Amino acid sequence: MxxxxxxxxxxxxxxxxxxxxxxxxxxxxxxxxxxxxxxxxxxxxxxxxxxxxxxxFARLIQVHVELRYRVDYLNEFNDNDGTASNRTEMHALVQGSADLLACTWKEFGYNQYMFHPAREDELPPFPAPASGTVSLKGLRTGRAVVHGETITTKETVQASGKLRGITLSVPTRDGTMPDGDGTCIEVGFDAPMSGNWTLDVASTDGTRKHEERSPESLEGSVYSAFAVRTYDAGESEFINHSLTLCDGPRNRPDQMTQGLPAGGMTISPDESVWTRSGEWVGHNTVPAEHRYIDFSLKVVPRTLPYPNP
Incomplete structure (x- = not known):
């Protein structure tokens, strides 16, 4: 605000x-x-x-959040004449929990939520302890016949780390929301990783090659959930590290529109419990990637310390 x-x-x-x-x-x-x-x-x-x-102007509440976000990818290619083949498989997982504070008040006929102090320039940030893990694993194998020589390749990526934090944001709810637009919550995760990417190439003519560097996706799209960036300090993270969950019906499995939020979230009448589980269809990389989101938010008694004069 x-x-x-x-x-x-x-x-x-x-x-x-x-x-x-x-x-x-x-x-x-x-x-x-x-x-x-x-x-x-x-x-x-x-x-x-x-x-x-x-x-x-608002009440200070505490919420407990749990998140499990899994992504699977499998792609296989075989040339008709048998001279080339390729198989790529990847898995990513972010899972953990966090406790957060929020200001909540009634405005425009809806409950509003703010997950930071009203006067951010004068007060310290809310405490937000979190725990959990993040992992990325992938394997790509290939075979090709070139000028009578058979070349085989093997790429692997493996990285892991600890969940450092979860952030939440609920956009303002008011009477100007278009019909059909429900309540949405934006969930972000801070999950640094360390690991590596390796490439091994071998040919029947005796040639060998080995490369190793910071972890990266085996799938080139920047919209992929597997896309990774690495900073100068050597810390890596997923480029796409936020999710938008909305209440209302789930997206249909046959719906080919891309860039849709994850529908199917349910909110209790008193808004003390928000939950969503199962596959998310309609994201930017359907149908290649299969994404699954299990999320829960529950209002709990306050235990996190913060000024309460």
Whole structure:
């Protein structure tokens, strides 16, 4: 939320709060006195433009997130005359969990969520402990007959690491959303890896070749879930490290439109539980890659430390 929007909201809230200190409905802004509610926090407060006082506009909640994202790829090629063949198989897996804090409030008739302090320039970031693993494995074998000599190739990639963090973002929900657009959540993961890519070439004429370098995908598309970048420090990561999950019906398996978010997420009536599981079709690399997303978000009692005056 932008700062000017928070200031405007603070002015709108300050007048009725000063006029009458009566309990408010659950769908309205929380009471101004944080001492009366353990859910209110400085992190979810704006600043009154006239007095400079903090005005809480949202509740501070904690959520527990679990993610399992698996991608499989298999491609085989055989020339009709038997002079060339190729087989490529890859597997990637990101799995883990995290606990995050969020400010939540009612606006435009919907619950809104913000996974960072309202005044980011003045307050420290929310704690977001995470644990989990990431892995990439691939094997490509090839055979070709060239000028009477048979050449065989073998490429392998193997990398692994620890899940460093999970981030969440829920775009603003309001009455201007087009019909059919449901609630979506953007899930990002920070999962650095280390490993290598190797190439071995052998020919019946006795020629041998070996290469080794930082891990990379065996499939060239930048849209591939296997696409990897490596930084100067030697740390590698998947280039595409975010997912968009939406509620509503799943994409049809026969639907060839690409670039669609992963549908099929369900949200409980009180929005305390968000879940999604199974295959994701309609992504940018169908039908070559098969992607599976198991995701859950649950509101849990607050245990993460953060200023709560």
């Amino acid at each position: 932008k700062r000017n929007k928070l200031v405007t909201l603070a002015i709108l809230l300050a007048v009725p709060l000063a006029a009458c200190m009566q309990p408010q409905d659950a769908g309205e802004a929380p009471p101004a006195n944080p001492a009366n509610s353990p859910d209110l926090s400085e992190a979810c407060s704006s600043v009154d433009a006239e007095t400079g006082a903090l005005v809480p």
